[in-house]
Amino acid sequence: MRWAVVAALAVLLALPAVLSSYAVTIFILIFFYGFLGQAWNIVGGYAGQLSAGHAAFVGVGGYTAAMLSIEAGLTPWVGMFVGAALAALLGAIIGYLGFRFGLRGFYFVLLTVAFAEICRIAVSNIDAIGGALGLYITFTGDPRQFQFRDGRVYYYIALALMLAATATAWAIERQRFGIYLAAIREDEAAAEALGVNALKYKMLAMVVSTFLTGLGGTFYAFYLFSLQPNTLFGIPLSVEIIIRPIVGGAGTLLGPILGSFILTPLAELSRLYLGQGGLHGAHLIAYGVLLIGVVLFLPEGAYPRLRRVLQRSRLAPFSGHRGSDERSHAAPVAGHPRSEPGDERSHPAPVSGHLRSEPGSRPPPQKTLLVVRGLSKRFGGLQAVAGLDLAVEHGEMLGLIGPNGAGKTTVFNLLSGFLTPDAGDVSFRDRSLVGLPPHAICRLGLARTFQLVRPFPRMSVLENVRVGALARHPHALEARARARDVVERVGLGAREHVTAGTLTLAERKRLELGRALATEPTLLLLDEVMAGLNPTEIEPIIRLIRGIHASGVSILLIEHNMRAVMALSHRIVVLSFGEKIAEGTPADIANHPKVVEAYLGDEYVRAAPA
C-alpha cells in the first residue's frame, strides 16, 4: 500500500505536464480546500470540536500577509508565517474561552461563528486595512512576491500545503496526541478520568489547526489577488471549509482529501452544466441534494465507507492509517491480520506491585493512603455530602455503601476531581487533591470507574484501554503493549479488536475496569462495577477485583450488591443523606442498628452474613 501512496503522489506531481490550465485550476482548488479541510479536521474532526468560524483564521492569515506585503514590502513567504502565527493566537484565544468555559457541540459552533462575525464586522469598519472595499494586490508575476506567471506553480504550492497538513494530521494521529484527541471526542469526562488533560490537548489541536489555516489565507490572498472581509471572514467560506471533511469523513486521515476530490469537481461540473440554462440556482439545488444524500447514505462520511469496500474486496488496507482504520470498524473483520507493530514485542505479565509503582516515588507503605476530612458538597437545596471523614489505608479494600441518593457517587466525583468540594480536604499520599482537575488526580495514582459505564464507543477494546495506558507510557506502541496485557487480565483478550459500542454490559464493565487499571493506579475507585450483572457474571468480577487487590492496588468501592461488599471489604463506611452513619468491619456493619434503619430492607437482612 505504501506503493499506492507513492504512485498517487507521482501521478499528482506529473499531472500538470498534461493538464489544461483549467484542469490545473480545478486541482488547485481541490488541494486548497483539501488543505483547509485537513487543517480543520485536526480540531473539528480528530478532537470533535466543531469550529464553524474557521474562515476567520484564513482572513487573519491572508490580511496579515497582504498588509505586510503592501505596507511594509515584506515578502509573503515570510508574511505567511506571521499571519499564521496571528491566526494561531486568535485560535488560542477562542479555544481557551470555549474550552475553559466548557462549551461543547453546538455552543462551540456558535462561539466560533460569533468570533468570525466579529472579525468580519471589525475589518469592514477599519479603513486602514481597506474596510469593506478590501485589499487589492497588484499582479506582478514576481515569485518573491508569491506570484507566478505559470499557474502550475500554484498547483505545486497548493499540493504541498495539502500534503503538509496531511503529514501533520498523520503524525498527530499515530501519537498519544491523536489518541487523546479521539478519546476527548468520544467522551471527554471519561478521557479526563484516564489522565487526559483535555484542555491542553484541545488547545494544542486548535493552535495547530488555526496555524495551518492561517497559512492558507496567504495562498488565498496571493492566488486571487483580492481580499474582502465578506469573503475572507464570511460564514460561506467557513461552510466551504467544513463540508468537505465532513463529507469525506471527519476525524479520518484521508477524509478531508477525499471530500475535496468529490465535492470540488462536482461543484464545478454542476455549475458548468446546470448553471448555463435559464434556471439560475439549479446547480446549487443539486449540490444541496448531494449533501443531503451523503448524510443519509454515508453517515460516517465517504472515506470510512470506501475503506470498508476496499477491505471487503481484499485489497490491502492503507497502511499507516491504522489509527483511523480501527476507529470505525463496525465489527472485527474476519481474519484481520494481527500485524500491528508492537505485537511481536510481547511483554511479561505485570509482576505484583508493578501496577502500583509510579516512577520515582514509592510511598512508605505504612502511611494512610487517602485521608478525607470534613468533605461537604451542596447542590442547591440538597446537602449531598456533609462533613464526611474517611480514610483508606495502603493495601486496604474499603466498601462505601448507603441507600440510593446517599451521596456515594458524589463522594467519588469529589475525590476524583469532577466536583469541587464546598468545604473539607482530600489528601492522597500526603498531597491535597482539592482543586486538581481529574486528569491530574489520575496521574497521581487515583483512578476511577463510572457507574454508568462510559466506553469510547467507536474505539476498539484495545484502543479504549490504550488511552488509560498512555498515562504512564507516553509512546503509543508501548502503551499498546501494556494495554494488551491489561485486556488479557480483565478477560477481554478475545474481544480486543471489537468496537466498544457493541460489547455486552458485562464486557463493558470489565472494559471500564481495565481502562482504569491501565492507568496503573495506587488507589482504584470502583463505582458499582457489578450493577446490572447477573450472578454468573458477578462471580468472575469478584475474582478479578480480588486479583487486582492482590497485585497491590488499594480499592475503594461503591456497591449495592451486599454479598459482594461483605465478601470483598476489609472495612465498610455507610453513608446516609450525605453523612457517615457507621464505619467498621463487615460484621460490625451488618449488626449496626442505624444501618438497618437506613436500609429498612429485607434484601440487606438476607444478604448479611450470619
Add this chain to the structure above:
Amino acid sequence: MTKHRLTRRTFLKATAAGATVAGFPLPLRAQPKTFKIGVIHPVTGALAEPGQACRLGAQMAADAINAAGGIKSKGGIKLQLIVGDTQTKPENGRVEAERVVNRGTRMLMGSFDSGSTNAMASLAQQRRVPLLIDIAAADPITANVAKSVKDGQQKVQYVYRNFPTGSSFGRKAVQYFNEIFKEANASPKRVVLMYCNDLFGQNQARGFQAAHKAANPSWEIVEAIPWPEPPSDLSTEVSKAKAAKPDVIAPITRPASALLLFPEIRKQRIELMGIVGPGSPGLYEAGQLAALKEDLEYVLTSVPWANFKNPKTNAVAEEYRKRSGGKTFDTNSGYSYDGMFVIADILERAVSLEDPDAIVDAMKTTNFSGGLMQYAGPVVFNELGDNPNAISTMIQILSQKPVAVWPKEAALQKLVFPRPKA
C-alpha cells in the same frame, strides 16, 4: 504521450457524460468563424439580480451584433459568448475565467463585483487575455495594473474598464449636487450621508466624501451614517440622521436596504428639502417602485443611466423589458450591453484577432460613440485604462417613473427640488 491522451480522453468522457445528463449537448470542437468571448457575472448568490441583468444585456448585444453581420472587417466572424457564474465568490472569478479561456475565449468581460473582477484581472494579465470590465467600480483594479506596467513589472496592460470608478462617481455626484442646488436656487447647508457599509456602499461613500473635501462646497456633510448590509432595521439610523437636522439626506442604498430606508425617512417626518443620493442602484426597478410607491417620489439619485434621448436605446430597452420579464434597462444591463459593442468595435479595428497584443493596441485607441448609456463623450481609455467619459446621470422618481433630470443635456424633465411639502 499515451498518458496524455488517456487523461484528455477521460476528461472529455467525464464532461461529455455530464453534458448528456444535464441535457445540454456540448460542442466539443470550436465552431469555425466565431470569436469567443468569456462573459462572467454573479448569476447566483447575493448579487444574482444584477449579475443576471448583466448576462442578459451582454447576450442581447451579441445577438444584435451577430444579426447585423458580425465583425465585418474580419469576414463577418460571429461573437460567441461563453458565460460563467462567479456565484459572488472571488475565487470563481478566477476559476471561471480560467475555464472560459481554456475553451478558447480570446477576450473576457465581467464581472460586477470588484473582488471577482480583480481575480479575473490578475488572470487576464497572467494569461494575456484582454479583459474589458463592464462593471466594477473599485479604483485599484485598473490602477494597480497600470502601476505595475509603469514600474516595468508587466509589459502590457490587458485590463480596461468602461465604467465609472468609485472616485469618479464621487466627483460627479458632488458636481451634480452643486449644480442642482444652484439650478433650483436652493442653498441647503446640512447634508447627512447614509450608506450601506459593504464594498459598493463604502466605495461610493469614500469617493463622495473625498470629492466633497476637495471641492469644499457651501454645503457640509454633517454626519455619515453607515449601516451593516443587509440590515434588518434602519429606524435608529434614520432617527440618528433626523437628530443631525439635515436639509438633505444623501443615501447610498442597495435594493434591499432601500426597502427599509425610504419608508423610514417618511415615517419619521424629517423636514427635508429633498433626498439626493450619490448612487443607489435599483431604485428605478418596477419591483422597487411597486414596493415603495410614494416613498420614492421626488427621490434623486446619481446612477449610470441609459441615454433615452437616443431612439435606439428605447428600442433596446423595450426588447430588454420583454426578455427580462419586465425589468428596466439599467446600469447593469446597459453597461454590459455597451461593453459588448465596445468589444465589437475593438475587434473591427484590431489588426489581428489571434494576437492579444494586437487586440490591446486596438483597445488603447478606442474612440467609440455608439454606446446607449449616458456618456460625457466617446468611450476612450486613459492612462489607467479607465474611461473618463463614463459618468453617472442624476435621475429622479417623478410620478412613479425614473427620469433623467441632470446634467442638462441628458435631462428629459425638469428636476423638482426642493421637494413639495407633503
Add this chain to the structure above:
Amino acid sequence: MDVTLVLQGLLSGLLFGGVYSLMAVGLTLIFGVMRVVNFAHGDMMVWGMYLSYLLATRAGIDPYLSFVVSAAALFALGLLVQRGLVDRVIDAPHEMQILLMLGVALVLENLALVAFGPEPTRVRSPLGAATLWLGPVFVDLARLVTFVVAVLLTVALSLFLYRTDLGRTIRAAADNTYGALVIGIDVRRVYAVAFGVGAACVGAAGALVSSILPFQPPTGLSLSVTSFNIVIIGGMGSLLGAFIGGLLVSVAESLGAVFLKPSLKELVSFSLLIVILLFRPAGLFGKRTS
C-alpha cells in the same frame, strides 16, 4: 447625547424586538424538543415570507390573514423534513446533522431563487407608514401590531405546551426521550409533530414580518444567524427566552446604532452572545443542565 434620540432608539428597538422574537420562536421550539439545530431555519422563514408575498400580490390577501396559509405549508414541510431526513440522523454525530441542515438550506434557498427570482422585495403593510407620535418620539404601528402578535404567539404556544395533552407529551419527550419511550409515547410521531409545529411557527413568523423585513433568497442566512443569537441568549428551548431574547438583541442593536457607528451595531449583539455563552451557556431562561 441627544435624549430624544436615545429614547427613540430604545422605543424603536423594543418594538422591533417583536420581529426578532417571532423569528426565534420556531427555532427554540425545534431545538428544545429535538436538540436538532435547524440551520435551514432562515430559509424556511424566507419561504413563509414568499408565500405571504404571493398571496398578497396575487390574491390581495393581507399578511395578517395569510400567515395561516404560510404556517400550514411550513407545517407540512417541517413534517416532511423531520420524517424524511432528520429522523434518520437523530443519533448521527453532530457534524452530520449540521451538514444535513446545510444541505436543506441550500436547496430551499435556491428553490426560492428559481421560483421567485433574485430581486429583494417586501409585502406592503396594510398599515403603511402609520405612526403614533408621543411628543418628539413616535411609535410605528406596524411594529406595534407585530409586537402584540409576538406576545400572543408566545402565550398561545406556552398554553399549547403546558395545557394540552399533545403539548405535555411533546415536553415529556423533550425532557427525557428514554422515559417517554418507557411510558409508551411514540417519540418519532411526537418529534414529527413538534418539528411541524416549530416549522409552522417559522412560517407564520415569516408571513407576519414580511411587511417589515425586506427579503430575497439569500436572506435566510442572516435570519438564521440572528435567530440563533437570540435563542442562545434567551435560552435554547425556552419560549419566554426567545421572546425576551428577541427584545434584548433588538434593543442592544438599536442602542448600539445610537452610541456607535451603526455599521458596528451587530458587534453589540455578537458580544452579548459571547458573554452569555461563556457565563450562562443555558441562556437567560434556559434550563441549566449539569
